[in-house]
Amino acid sequence: MSFPLLTATAALPAIGAVATAAVPAARRTTAKWLALVFSLATLVLAGIALARFEPGGDRYQLTESHAWIKDFGVRYELGVDGIGVALMALTALLIPFVILAGWHDADPSPSSQQSSSRGGPNETKPYRWRPTQGFFALILMVEAMVILSFEATDVFLFYILFEAMLIPMYFLIGGFGDRAHTGSDENAAAQRSYAAVKFLLYNLVGGLIMLAAVIGLYVVAGTFSLSEIAEARASGSLSMATSTERWLFLGFFFAFAVKAPLWPLHTWLPNAMGEATSPVAVLITAVVDKVGTFAMLRFCLQLFPEASKWATPVIVVLALISIVYGALLAVGQRDIKRLIAYASISHFGFIVLGIFAMTSQGQSGATLYMVNHGISTAALMLVAGFLITRRGSRLIADYGGVQKVAPILAGTFLIGGLATLSLPGLAPFVSEFLVLVGAFSAYPAAGIIATTGIVLAALYVLVLYQRTMTGPVKAEVQGMADLKVRELVVVLPLIALLLFLGVYPKPLTEIVNPAVQHTMSDVQKKDPQPEVEAAK
Amino acid sequence: MNPVYYLYLAALLFTIGAAGVLIRRNAIVVFMCVELMLNACNLAFVTFSRMHGNLDGQIIAFFTMVVAAAEVVVGLAIIVSVFRSRHSASVDDASLMKL
Amino acid sequence: MENLIALLVAAPLLGAAVLLCGGRRLDRAGHWLGTLLAAVSFVIGVVLFLDMLGKGAEDRTLHQKLFSWIPVEGFQADVAFQLDQLSMTFVLLITGVGTLIHIYSIGYMEHDERRRRFFGYLNLFLAAMLILVIADNYLLLYVGWEGVGLASYLLIGFWQHKPSAATAAKKAFLVNRVGDMGLSIAIMLMFTTFGTFAFGPVLEATGETSEGKLTAIGLMLLLAACGKSAQVPLQSWLGDAMEGPTPVSALIHAATMVTAGVYLIVRSGAIFNAAPDAQLVVVVVGAVTLLFGAIVGCAKDDIKKALAGSTMSQIGYMILAAGLGPIGYVFAIMHLVTHGFFKAGLFLGAGSVMHGMNDEVDMRKYGGLRKYMPVTFITFGLGYLAIIGFPGLSGFFSKDKIIEAAFAKGGTEGWILGSVALLGAAITAFYMTRVMLLTFFGEKRWQPDAEGHEPHPHESPKSMTIPMIILAFGSVFAGGFFSIGDRFLNWLEPVTGHSHGHAPVSATTVTAATMVVLVIGVAIAWTMYGRKPVPVVAPRGSLLTRAARRDLLQDDFNHVVLVRGGEHLTRSLVYVDHTLVDGVVNGTAASMGGLSGRLRKLQNGYARTYAVSMFGGTAVLIAATLLMRAV
């Protein structure tokens, strides 16, 4: 019995969460450092896992398997394929930055302290609410659950995490809103809890519908273990009726489509990302939502190949709508963070398109896209967050000429934006082009429509940059400080990573390719052959 | 004479009791209607007992009486205490809690 | 030798990295470093060139594979370079002119506190442009393609505090993106057709696929070319791009980047040769643009915009030539090179003039400057003679060849194209003469500006004049040097191939005709601007003039249709998203609440009601069970 690396990778942040939460109220900084240390340790473990993973090896590696709930046919089964390990690493990588970026987000704001001193008789006793500890504990909790869900090879285990991670996310969104809000505090609080509730209900409904499907799967298959189901399929002992398979597929897909989010189930994302602090927004779109797309690849295609193929046309259309629609709405936004949110919707459209193009390029592209989008959005969103905290407003109109007063901030922001519009040389280009090629070779029309996304992306990014960073310097922007060391420490590594993965994505593709080939064989799909074998 | 008539009577009494519960306002009367229903049951038991020619029904009837007695004790206690605090025995007055 | 190729790119790339990340401490040395690295790249280019000359025509193509870029099942993209004569030509042009303009900028940007960053961007541009021309596959070319787009975006918008500049930069990038869309679709088509997008395999395999596919690919490539080379219908950005510093206009928007489209088409010659329909579209675009640009050039009073119009039109010539197929490829490139020289020279001249005139760009406020800035006057003049195709100068040879080729296309087609080209030549002569007269001849027309201190025109510093002189040499002799003994033809033929069309009219006749139209053009200009004094305020002018001033209403069209339409679309979509997509969900939630509220009413607090519900429930229960049995 070797060292349970995967469990450790997930357990470490969980422990960290408990430890951080236990830090006494007064010792805020201790809590922050504790959280940071734990997240870094997790990163190390994830790195080890990444190193221990052999691209050529078995489909699932570093596997662990223990009995858990026999009566439900549930086992505690872990294992990572290339896709899982990549996303796991991404998560572990981003969290330290999220924590660093959110360093001051959860300090009790002057306003709330006033309100606490204002309050009734019982305010005489010390203020027991410990936001800072809670904030970082929750982040670590989310990290733990997300990582574990990337490792789970048991449908039930995955489902549990898929649902459970909503709770900490919910508290992160609802409990720690962006200070830079428009309107009164009460109004902001109302919007915030609306966003949080919306987030939770959308995903909960998705999850519950999935629950029905999960139960159905059990009734059909009698087990939740991916490997056992695969065997059963192979041996022919498990054969689903077409209709059953389709229903189950829809149950699963719905949940993932809400999480991803896919049009028209997307409306929770802009609210959530708009109201949450930008690190949390990054957590949502760069980390948690990836579970949805990951699950499409891992579960929908693997468990219900036939149904997936059956549903492909519709899903491709939805993905295209998401791409164009999201981009157009991004153009129409007046709020920086909502703009980025809609941009993400457009990008998730690309990911889904890549997955359901069912070509090697499409799926590799989709997987890379998950990673790259994680990094690029993190970069853009975090810089935007720094900007917003400086000026105290989310409205694009409130900015102008920032690049004159804070050139580094503007520069990093621009690079983040260029990554978002997937400029060649930066990581997202590789994945986006792969997705496009993959989609095009399967459905040329889809490929072409999706290509319009790159023009629209340029539009919303450049408009955003022009309105905020260029032009004459706005009075409120005068004397805005440029990025501090902490902020540089957050942004520069991300940018470096974007450049590296843009120029030399090979390490990543090598890990991902075999996994993609497995999935392709799951759905029994061959890449369409080029018309001319000019290659030789 | 055909014992089935007794069943009809029992059913009739039961229905009357039920109707009383639904119609009357005075808690005491409502309660008496419930008692009436119980006694209807007793009649049914006894009748069936005779028809089947075993004693179970009659025994059950005794049990029912005892239970009914116990119910009276508890019920009257509650109703009286309510009456004392509200000076009214109308079940409709006891509607603080709703919706 | 191959290993040097990467260094071509590496040098300016390094410069860009150092200058942009270096921070303030580099401010003093930054521009020197940038210039040095550009020169280094040029030297490497020359070394490679000499080496290439040393080889036989057939084995002059060099390859260098750096690493495998995107290895995915069934999809191979490498970072690999290919240096053949065509690329070589561009490398020399880019690095050469690039270096000159670096030098020029040292003086021109002297008073700009962000000079370091300017040179960083310039280096970035050089790197990207070099990648573009030495890539050995379309995907890597695409990287360079977007890279130059980025550089041009940064440089056009270099003076970001000017909203006009920022807008122009954004516009340029967006319009280019439309073109890029074409390129990426073309690449996808290649991938699905040939399973690869490396030049070699693709261009060799054109024979093995349907003409329809090739036409599609060709058109998509043309779209890309239109975006980058400011051809109709994607030309609208070039005029605004003049917001950028003048060296930028000279380097990017005259000499090099805008000609990338021509490179793309010539490079993909094999595809176009096999797709005549696509070729036809190419020539049409070229022809239309060369007139369009020329007309616009006639109307502009802003010296740079006028030159921009001329650039458009000259590139129109190149595209036209490229569209003619093997007859024209070589001449397209040749004109491209000569144009690189004289147009860069003209722009630098314009820059020098503006430098002396407090950045005044309105030619109507110039006049008689030849006395004040002789060097500029002479170099500019030589450039002028070259572009109008004065016998013996560069433009004469290159343009003449294109007109011949146009006729040689044969048939009515040939006649139409030829005459269009001729007409273009006439208009070119007209507007360039106009520029010349307005700027350097006549009376001085400048007045004190708002602050009251009037400009003191003076000659620019050495760092600026020297490049102008060098370029002037180029614009004088390059054409002749290339044409004598068909040097350029023999040099490029192995790559592009060449065929002599059967000209319906002899070369001499064409030349004669060209001379005639040239004289006519100059004469008209002289009568309009030379003889009588020029009003400082532009007269209302004819309908055509007014239209031409507004780029023949192209922008208005874009604004109304695209910008306005887009705004409406997005606004309505935002509304839809909020009311419809979101509304449905909120609606269900609300209706749930309403239902709940109504059901609540049943719980009215009356024990008897509860009893009723129980009684009814039981009744229903009994009835149902009995029914179940009944049925």
Next chain:
Amino acid sequence: MSATAVHSLWTMAGGVTSAAPVEKFKAPVIEYTQLAPVLIVIGVAVVGVLVEAFVPRRARYYTQVFLTVVALAAAFAAVVGLAAGGYGTTKAHIAAMGAIAIDGPTLFLQGTILLTSMVAVFTFAERRLDPASHGKHVDSFAAQAASVPGSDSEKAAVKAGFTTTEVFPLVLFSVAGMLVFPAANDLLTLFVALEVFSLPLYLLCAVARRKRLMSQEAAVKYFLLGAFSSAFLLFGIALLYGYAGSVSYAAIANVVDGSVTQIDPALADTMGNDALLLIGGAMVLTGLLFKVGAVPFHMWTPDVYQGAPTPVTGFMAAATKVAAFGALLRLLYVVLPGLAWDWRPVMWAVAIITMLGGAIVAITQTDIKRLLAYSSIAHAGFILAGVIATTPDGISSVLFYLGAYSFVTVGAFAVVTLVRDAGGEATHLSKWAGLGRRSPLVAAVFAVFLLAFAGIPLTSGFSGKFAVFKAAADGGAGGLVVVGVISSAIAAFFYIRVIVLMFFSEPKADGPTVAVPSPLTMTTIAVGVAVTLVLGLAPQYFLDLASQAGVFVR
């Protein structure tokens, strides 16, 4: 059998003096050991009554608490002993002359009831929450239930520091009834047990210290409706008796199965008359559905839950449901499986409207106790889904769900007792605003319970819900699962609402305070949380217990 013969039945006993019938008389055999749990509880309850009579007032409280806890613990020990002795599985059989069935479900449910009542009793005994009046600690029960609210006699009683320690024997009686209820193996026992556990509850509802009018109103409503429903139950019993000629489950089942072949022609019109069977069955079901609080027999629940003293509510909500569902299971699985085709559709309908009705109406509730009441209705619907599965899996899943649910409920109501303002417990939701800021711990605990109610994974609520839905789906009730899922989604909404209120809204200046309870209530809550999490994370052991217990003896 002719009328004269029937007549001879008692003429013989009375008139002719002969030893024959006396010899015929067979002394009943009672397996006292196996009835130990019930007997212990009843015994101690009686003792408790005596304590009230003879022990001086000062000592009563402690004596009673001690006795009660000991009794429950002992009874639980007895249950465990029986289970260990294999009475749950191999030695399962009918005891007490066919009145009581000692089998898996019985023992499992008795165990659950005993444990939940134990933790519930802790909250009964809690005396730190209410501010001490006249230097004496007081619990949540009226000083003197008989005294009119606000009257001098009440003031006097309060001044004298009276406390209604009778609640403890009452609880014990009630528990005794509940222990018998799911074990009852004939309809008479069923009825008697029902009354035995109902009557004390009626009283307990009436004895709240604060808000006495509401408390009494709750009692009246509960009593009248309860009596009404038991009348239905009884009439149903009568009809079933008429149908089968016996009230023993086994006998009725035999007749239903038609395994009783020869039917006296004289009785043809009653014996085996399906009309009697169906109507009677339906009415008995009514009685039981009333107790589990299924729509449309649920309307008493909100009012009673709200009016009753919160500890009683917790006890009632948890234990009554367990007992009632136990009885329902036994009835449906032992007596009526023969006509599953008749009752299943009806129960489907009931389950569906119960799930949806409970969830939907709960959305707009403004009082925490009513909210929990409606949620309990919705949960009854979920459990019914499991009941309808009619598979062994169904039984065990229901057993598990009951176990999980009861602890969450007791815990939740225990938390409700902590949040207080001047007027006693602050049950109006608006008062709970910002609780998470004031006392994060309490709010967090309550959030855990709410999440368990909502069935969020990693809580017992999820395991239970998954179990019953799985069973239902297996049992071919996929439709119910879908409805269940939908209503859980609706239900999620209002649980979330409370959490939002507690954590995301600013505390009100005149908000309630959170009283610091004595170890008693702390234990209750702690146990609740512990069970919730354990059953959520590692439910396997308990699932095993439930599935072992999942067989009825007949």
